[in-house]
Amino acid sequence: MAALERAPWWVLALLVGGLFALVGILRSPVYVETYKFLAPAILITIELAVSAYALAMVLGLIAAFGQLSRNPIFYTPARLYVEVVRGVPLLVQLIYIAFVLTPVLADLTGARWLRNDIVRATLGLGIGYGAYLAEIYRAGIESIARGQREAARSLGMTSWQSMRHVVLPQAIRVILPPLGNDFVAMLKDSSLASVISVQELTYSGSLLNARTFRSFETYNVVALLYLCMTLLGSLGVRTLERWTSKGYKH
Numbered sequence: 001m002a003a004l005e006r007a008p009w010w011v012l013a014l015l016v017g018g019l020f021a022l023v024g025i026l027r028s029p030v031y032v033e034t035y036k037f038l039a040p041a042i043l044i045t046i047e048l049a050v051s052a053y054a055l056a057m058v059l060g061l062i063a064a065f066g067q068l069s070r071n072p073i074f075y076t077p078a079r080l081y082v083e084v085v086r087g088v089p090l091l092v093q094l095i096y097i098a099f100v101l102t103p104v105l106a107d108l109t110g111a112r113w114l115r116n117d118i119v120r121a122t123l124g125l126g127i128g129y130g131a132y133l134a135e136i137y138r139a140g141i142e143s144i145a146r147g148q149r150e151a152a153r154s155l156g157m158t159s160w161q162s163m164r165h166v167v168l169p170q171a172i173r174v175i176l177p178p179l180g181n182d183f184v185a186m187l188k189d190s191s192l193a194s195v196i197s198v199q200e201l202t203y204s205g206s207l208l209n210a211r212t213f214r215s216f217e218t219y220n221v222v223a224l225l226y227l228c229m230t231l232l233g234s235l236g237v238r239t240l241e242r243w244t245s246k247g248y249k250h
Helices: 002-006 009-027 029-068 072-086 090-109 117-142 146-154 159-196 201-212 215-249
Strands: none
Touching: 029 072, 029 117, 029 159, 029 201, 029 215, 072 117, 090 117, 090 159, 117 159, 146 159, 159 201, 159 215, 201 215
């Protein structure tokens, strides 16, 4: 009885539902045509999410170190970045960076690549998520006991060496699961890039719907494709969580 209670019935329900959806898509020429039109946008969506998240990880790590610094020159701009960015909706940030910040920078520097839609979306999403990742990094680093750093310093390590060789390897195990969850969220929030005409999945779905007026079929496929990507991402996060928990046991 206990085994039945612990069984992942939601997985079985998803598999059954997914099987019915797949059979329906394969048997319908309209759904097949819809999928073929949207298929290239899947790659753009994944590329956008990966590139923006890579930028967010770098910005978040820099901001986290800045917040952990006792030097006001580093702490103040890092804290300002986190508070301001987290206080503005991501959609507003994306629009502001795409239509205000990057055009100004492009005019000042002559960098035409800043006018590229994918670049603007990457910057918008990366800067927005960087503030949230900064808090994840900071919390993970601060979760490591101060005695670990003091022991490393007593062995003759510098502050950077103790951070690199002692604190960060332990903190990574703490922050990996939330980082994975945020990447799944990034996959979904990449749909916001449709407002600046990036031809990712949501924008492509809107184009197809405007051409064919098949809203039911189009957005069924769009939703299903997002669901498949996020489920795969969630499965990866769960695998990471099990791996990190085993690491703690050892």
